[in-house]
Amino acid sequence: MAQRDDGAAFEAARPMLLGLAYRILGSRAEAEDAVQDTYLKWQDADRSAIENPASWLTTTCTRRSIDLLRSARQTRVDYVGAWLPEPIHTSAEHRPDEHLALASSLQTAFLLVLERLTPKERAAYLLHEIFDVSYPEIAAALDLQESTCRKLVSRARASIDQSRVRHVTPPDRQEQLLAAFQTAVTSGGTEDLAALLSDDIELCADGGGKVPTVLHVLRGKAEVLDFIGRALREYWRAYAWDAADINGGRGVILRRDGAATACVSFAYDEHGAATNIYIMRNPDKLSRLSGEA
Incomplete structure (x- = not known):
């Protein structure tokens, strides 16, 4: 006993x-x-x-x-x-x-x-x-x-x-951003996404040196939107999109043949504008998400 x-x-x-x-x-x-x-x-x-x-x-x-x-x-x-x-x-x-x-x-x-x-x-x-x-x-x-x-x-x-990072943004605002991000990647149209980003938006990607990805932080709307509308669209538009709750907020897992090949999450300011886009590409850190497909 x-x-x-x-x-x-x-x-x-x-x-x-x-x-x-x-x-x-x-x-x-x-x-x-x-x-x-x-x-x-x-x-x-x-x-x-x-x-x-x-x-x-x-x-x-x-x-x-x-x-x-x-x-x-x-x-x-x-x-x-x-x-x-x-x-x-x-x-x-x-x-x-x-x-x-x-x-x-x-x-x-x-x-x-x-x-x-x-x-x-x-x-x-x-x-x-x-x-x-x-x-x-x-x-x-x-x-x-x-x-x-x-x-x-x-x-x-x-x-x-x-x-000032502990903001819980309303779910509908998060869904709006997620939809605009998907549109930008799949069609190249970035107008809706641009309206939801802060002027000092940053995009950061982690590939761990194992897969190709941007190695430096992208800063500002022009640089971030150009990367999303061109580079990500070229490589990601054919992937399956799996919207999910990631680290306490709405994000997306991109899958190829069922396996997670990328995971995207966001951070927001107190006004609901996106301040950061985080892209995980390191396969070692995606293995558990692949197992949940």
Whole structure:
């Protein structure tokens, strides 16, 4: 019975652990590794001595995620082109955790802002602001003084608030942009799309050096619309379009013979104008979306 209860405790915590690890790492694959490592440590632990299983699991997963993040940042030094977080399905049947209501904390723009923080700032902020973990628990997880954790969260909050990325744009506006983007790619007509973009729109693509894609950030309407209306139209117009909830917002998965060959998501300002277009082309980061076709 005790073993079954121990298994139930881990399974109850798994959605939160996966959601936390993904937000720390920006990678579903690495998040799953962190959760699996946590499970193995849980299996080896003297669970009779663990008073609060949920807190123990959160601490273990947080520490493992920080270790993986530090390692990942070392390998990204040689990354070809722009690095973007791995896109994930966030529809009801695919959501990574029970915190879907906090859609803004899954947005690509938000995850990219988290990349500017130190690993411990990132973990402390997420634990307190997104997962409502107390400061004493955060201090134990990060092996720091509680006062230090409060400072970490304060600095992270100031950086994130300054970036103004946590906007949840109305669904109808997102659908309007998605339709205009598809029209621009399939027909070359960019007029409707142009009206929905901010003047300082940026387009960023991640191919990981494995597939052809633009290697620098495109800036401004003229450059972005020219790329969409010409380059993307030439290569993408024959692909199957699969509109989907991606990282808490409406996006599209482009498929060839059922396999995901690209994933596009967007960021918006407080007025609903698109400020960023994110294109994922790295096949390693599209493998899970291919499996969901």
